[in-house]
Amino acid sequence: MISVKAPGKLYIAGEYAVVETGYPAIIVALDQFVTVSINQADTIGSIVSSQFEENSIYWRREDGKMVFDNRDNPFHYILSAIRVTETYAKTLHKQLGVYHLTVESDLDAADGRKYGLGSSAAVTVATIKALCAFYELPVTADKLFKLAAIAHFDIQGNGSLGDIAASVYGGWIAYRSFDREWLKLAKENYSFTSLLNQPWPGLEIEPLTPPADxxxxxxxxxxxxxxxxxxxxxxxxxxxxxxxxxxxxxxxxxxxxxxxxxxxxxxxxxxxxxxxxxxxxxxxxxxxxxxxxxxxxxxxxxxxxxxxxxxxxxxxxxxxxxxxxxxxxxxxxxxxxxxxxxxxxxxxxxxxxxxxxxxx
Structure with a gap:
């Protein structure tokens, strides 16, 4: 079994301005996690979350595509993360498999109310990390950020993606967002490999060391x-x-x-x-x-x-x-x-x- 985790985050400063390209924010990763586990399956895979147990998804693979038995589900970020990671896997000529994927989260209160710790970003990052391990894909922090940013932006469509950066890099970071309009065009005009390997305009991520007191x-x-x-x-x-x-x-x-x-x-x-x-x-x-x-x-x-x-x-x-x-x-x-x-x-x-x- 493969099991990985990604932390939640909190913004310290720079909110709202950070959605504009190149404007800085400070974000911190917290010791509250989304954990994603993957087990090899035979013909029928599943996606299960402790938050949505009544809506677990069962799926199979046909002609390289995931086919679901129930379409009305709350797993949009997980599915987007799967799509993006498997696109990356295919660029490396990996054979796509079938698996059971399980999600556990510390990022919400016991009654299900959200703390605001970036659970959608953390689950996106953790899912991609787990699948990269499952498919034995090479992934640096920079590449993980780009994969998760693509997957998350495909669903949310706005925001700075700073919560993705916090979940990937951990600790305290200074973050300047990339040009999201550029990303929309780049996805249409560049190969997936080129998109992952080139610099993204405006993007800066700097680790910060807090004062000891x-x-x-x-x-x-x-x-x-x-x-x-x-x-x-x-x-x-x-x-x-x-x-x-x-x-x-x-x-x-x-x-x-x-x-x-x-x-x-x-x-x-x-x-x-x-x-x-x-x-x-x-x-x-x-x-x-x-x-x-x-x-x-x-x-x-x-x-x-x-x-x-x-x-x-x-x-x-x-x-x-x-x-x-x-x-x-x-x-x-x-x-x-x-x-x-x-x-x-x-x-x-x-x-x-x-x-x-x-x-x-």
């Missing part, structure tokens, strides 16, 4: 949010306020460049200051696009963390899900988590996950 705290509001819906809402409304949006982009880039330099210099004061700046920028974006990013409960999360000496903001698209706080290890962290609980925020005891041996 930085502690990442995560709080969950218990209210899931739809990233795709929120990103689309901002995109629709930014056209009416193009000047304000361009101002937001320029300020976000300046803020993130300063924050990244803070990581390089191990300057926690600088990192915290720029996180507070980024929170204000997102509040301005919220105002002129009429999109609720910082909900009242997320605002409480941030204000409480600031009262304990930290810097805090929403994580990801906002509208619910998680907020993050960058604290000093010397701060009274138990008192902070108690204060969060008192207002209905659930502290999540997650740690940063650094990729080690799975993919180099």
């Amino acid at each position: 930085l502690k990442l705290m995560v709080g969950w509001t218990g209210s899931p949010a739809s990233t795709s819906h929120l990103v689309d809402h901002v995109a629709l409304n930014k056209a009416e306020r193009q000047e304000a949006y361009e101002h937001f982009l320029a300020n976000s880039k300046a803020c993130l460049n300063e924050m990244i330099s803070g990581f390089r210099a191990q300057d926690l004061d600088k990192i915290q200051h720029q996180l507070t700046v980024n929170r204000k920028l997102l509040n301005q974006l919220e105002a002129f696009t009429h999109t609720q990013i910082e909900t009242p409960l997320l605002a409480q999360l941030c204000n409480i963390a600031e009262s304990f000496g930290g810097a805090a903001k929403t994580s990801g698209a906002g509208g619910g899900d998680c907020g993050i706080a960058l604290m000093r290890v010397q701060n009274d962290l138990p008192a902070l988590t108690t204060a969060w609980r008192d207002v209905g925020i659930r502290p999540l005891a997650f740690n940063v996950y650094f990729e080690r041996d799975d993919v180099k």
